Each structure stands twice: as structure tokens, then as C-alpha cells.
Amino acid sequence: MTKVYVWSLFTRLFHILLIVGIGATFIIAEVEDLLHYHAIIGYMLGSLLIFRVIWGFMDVKFSNFRDFNFSIIDLIDYLSTLFGNKKEYIGHNPASSWAIAAMIGLGLASVISGVVVYGTQEGMGILSFLNSSLFKEMNFFEDLHEFFANAFMVVIFMHIAGVLIDRVFHKSQALNSIINGYKTGNTTSLKLTIFQKIFGVVWIILPIFIFAYLLLHPSNILIADANKPVNYKVEHELFAKECISCHTLYPPYLLPKESWVKMMDNLENHFGDDASLDEADKNSIQEYLVKNAADSSTKEAAFKILNSIKDKDVIEITKTPYWEQRHSSIDEAAFKNKAIASKSNCKACHKNIEQGLLNDKDIKIPKLT
Numbered sequence: 595m596t597k598v599y600v601w602s603l604f605t606r607l608f609h610i611l612l613i614v615g616i617g618a619t620f621i622i623a624e625v626e627d628l629l630h631y632h633a634i635i636g637y638m639l640g641s642l643l644i645f646r647v648i649w650g651f652m653d654v655k656f657s658n659f660r661d662f663n664f665s666i667i668d669l670i671d672y673l674s675t676l677f678g679n680k681k682e683y684i685g686h687n688p689a690s691s692w693a694i695a696a697m698i699g700l701g702l703a704s705v706i707s708g709v710v711v712y713g714t715q716e717g718m719g720i721l722s723f724l725n726s727s728l729f730k731e732m733n734f735f736e737d738l739h740e741f742f743a744n745a746f747m748v749v750i751f752m753h754i755a756g757v758l759i760d761r762v763f764h765k766s767q768a769l770n771s772i773i774n775g776y777k778t779g780n781t782t783s784l785k786l787t788i789f790q791k792i793f794g795v796v797w798i799i800l801p802i803f804i805f806a807y808l809l810l811h812p813s814n815i816l817i818a819d820a821n822k823p824v825n826y827k828v829e830h831e832l833f834a835k836e837c838i839s840c841h842t843l844y845p846p847y848l849l850p851k852e853s854w855v856k857m858m859d860n861l862e863n864h865f866g867d868d869a870s871l872d873e874a875d876k877n878s879i880q881e882y883l884v885k886n887a888a889d890s891s892t893k894e895a896a897f898k899i900l901n902s903i904k905d906k907d908v909i910e911i912t913k914t915p916y917w918e919q920r921h922s923s924i925d926e927a928a929f930k931n932k933a934i935a936s937k938s939n940c941k942a943c944h945k946n947i948e949q950g951l952l953n954d955k956d957i958k959i960p961k962l963t
């Protein structure tokens with residue numbers, strides 16, 4: 595038995611970057627206004643995984659996909675002796691071979707489906723052009739993305755459990771080897787060619803570069819925001835002047851046609867205020883609202899508000915089920931706080947809603963007084 599060099603420095607660095615990236619992106623996924631960072635880390639993970647796939651075909655001893663053990667018989671044998679007298683593998687054992695293949699596949703599927711959700715739902719990133727044609731499928735893509743990501747997480751936990759069981763019951767060297775690169779056994783060490791070494795350097799540097807570059811260049815095509823701000827004054831001056839005098843200028847896409855018609859037909863009694871206009875002005879604004887209502891918008895908020903209303907009779911945005919659901923985690927007292935004053939005061943927390951933008955990254959609850 596001799597000391598065998600099994601995992602190159604590149605494999606070990608890749609492993610660390612992957613752990614840090616996946617950990618960070620999973621935590622961030624829960625926080626709405628950090629979606630932007632979730633996407634940036636996603637791209638980094640995607641590039642790390644793509645390089646790992648290529649690495650698997652580069653004839654690198656132990657890391658080569660050809661050296662993986664995908665034999666079902668060996669896998670059953672391995673699992674049935676998990677707590678008993680088990681064979682020690684120098685490269686990947688059958689369980690880790692399957693786990694790594696699954697993790698690479700699910701990781702890439704998570705990244706790709708994530709880019710699709712980012713495009714179809716948020717109108718962001720390199721696939722933002724898909725928003726106009728596929729926005730109706732945004733929920734499906736989101737579910738798919740979550741499915742891949744959760745399945746990825748399950749395999750990760752199985753992989754960690756496997757390594758720990760191995761460690762506790764068999765004093766396996768797997769855990770140490772992924773840190774220091776060595777195991778003991780009866781085979782020759784890994785030796786990288788100069789070409790493999792150059793590739794390895796790029797494999798580690800490029801994803802870090804992508805991460806840093808995207809962080810510093812938010813308008814890069816991979817993450818760029820295709821939602822253009824709207825100048826309502828130019829679009830419809832009267833609407834922009836009249837409907838901003840008492841409250842936030844609500845973008846027309848936040849309510850369906852019927853709601854706007856209903857509201858505009860009753861401006862004399864507008865939530866306790868008299869907001870009446872002469873007939874011509876009223877008609878002009880109404881026509882603009884109807885033309886740009888939720889029914890003809892591809893925006894996430896429009897699509898989800900519309901779906902949540904169904905046949906209900908709602909004329910307040912804040913009474914739509916989607917609005918209520920999205921704001922349910924906010925304390926009622928916050929809305930009454932002086933800094934916000936009312937649920938209808940959207941712009942307190944959505945700073946550029948009056949330019950028609952409701953991007954996740956711009957959500958910010960102000961300091962309560």
C-alpha cells in the first residue's frame with residue numbers, strides 16, 4: 595500500500611467552489627430582492643459544472659467518466675455492505691459515481707431551467723426575449739426549476755450522508771482525500787499533462803471571473819433587465835397627472851380591464867374620495883387603462899394578479915389574492931407605520947413602480963419610524 599494522489603488541486607478547488615456556491619444560492623433563493631445574486635451565482639455554478647463535464651472526458655485518472663463505476667450489481671453490493679465489511683475504492687465507489695452523475699445532471703438542469711424562469715417570468719437575462727411568447731408558462735418553468743433544485747439538494751444530502759457513514763463505520767479516506775488529495779492504495783498516482791493543467795486553471799479561474807464580472811456589470815446580457823422604464827407622462831399625460839395627485843401612480847397592468855372600467859365608471863365615489871373628471875378626460879384615461887390592462891401584459895405581476903382574481907369582482911390591487919399572498923409576510927403594523935402609511939402606498943417599498951417597474955431587486959421596506 596502506498597500513498598496515491600487521487601484528486602488534483604483543480605478537482606478539490608472545484609469541489610469547494612461548488613459547496614460555497616450551492617450553499618449561498620440556496621439561502622438567497624428564499625429572499626426576493628436577492629434574486630439578482632441568485633442568478634449570478636447560478637451562472638458561476640453552471641460554468642463550473644460544464645467544465646467538470648469536459649474534465650470527465652479528458653482522460654484524467656479517477657475523474658474520467660470511464661473510470662466511474664456505474665455497475666448496478668456493484669452498487670447493490672456496496673449499499674448492502676454500507677454498515678458492514680465493505681470494499682474500499684480508490685476512485686469513485688459505485689454510490690458516489692451515481693451521485694456525482696446525478697448531481698452534475700441536476701445541477702445543470704437547475705441552472706438551465708433557472709435561466710428560463712429568469713427570462714419568461716422576470717423578463718431578465720439572456721432569455722428575456724422569451725417573456726413575450728412564453729409568459730403563460732412561467733409557473734410551469736418555476737415549478738420545474740424548483741423540482742430540479744430540490745432533487746439536486748436531496749442527492750447532495752445523500753452524498754454527504756454516504757461520506758459520513760463511510761467515515762464513521764469504515765474510517766474511509768474519502769473525506770480527507772477531497773481536502774488533501776491523497777488516499778492509500780495499490781495503484782499509481784494521478785499525473786496531469788500540461789494541457790490538463792492549463793485546462794484546470796481555466797476551469798477554476800473562469801467561473802470566478804464570470805461571478806465577479808456579472809457582479810460589476812449588471813447590464814451584461816446574461817443578467818440584463820429587459821423591463822424598460824415607462825414614462826407615463828409621455829405615454830398619457832393626463833393619466834400621469836391626474837391619477838398621481840392623491841396616491842402612487844399605479845401601472846395599468848396591475849388590474850384587468852373590467853376592474854378599470856368599473857372603477858372609472860364610479861370616480862365620484864372613489865374609495866371615499868371624489869376623483870371625478872369630465873366625460874372626455876375620463877374616457878381618454880379609461881381607454882388608456884383598458885388598452886394596457888393586465889389582460890394584455892406579459893409581466894409576472896400582471897399574469898399572476900389576473901390568474902388570482904379569476905371571476906372575483908375586485909377593483910383594488912391590494913385586495914387581489916396574489917397581492918395579499920405576496921405581502922402576507924409583512925406585518926400589518928408596518929403598513930400603518932408613518933413611513934408607509936397605507937398598503938396602497940406602493941412606492942414606499944417599490945421605488946420605481948411609477949415607471950412601471952416592479953423588479954424583485956428594487957423591493958425595499960423603508961426604515962420604520
Ligand code: HEC
Pocket residue numbers: 836837838839840841844864865867868869879909910911912913936937938939
Ligand atoms: C382625489 C384623490 C384621488 C384621485 C384623483 C385618484 N384617486 Fe385613486 N384612490 C384614492 C384613495 C383615497 C384611494 C384609497 C386607497 C388608499 O388608502 O390610499 C384610492 C385607491 C385607488 C386604487 C386602489 C389601490 C389599492 O389599494 O389597491 C386604484 C387602483 C386607484 N385609486 C386608481 C386611480 C386612478 C386610475 C386614478 C386616476 C383616474 C385615481 N385613482 C385618482 C384617491 C384618489
Ligand code: HEC
Pocket residue numbers: 625626627848894895911912920921924928929934936937938939940941942943944952953954957958959960
Ligand atoms: C411595506 C412595503 C410594501 C408596500 C407598501 C407594497 N409592497 Fe409589494 N412587496 C413588498 C415586499 C417586501 C415584497 C416581496 C415579498 C416576498 O418576499 O415575496 C413585495 C412583492 C410585491 C410583488 C411581487 C413581486 C413579483 O415578483 O411579482 C408585487 C407585484 C407587488 N409587491 C406589488 C405591490 C403593489 C402594486 C403595491 C401597492 C398597491 C405594493 N406592492 C405595496 C413590499 C411592499
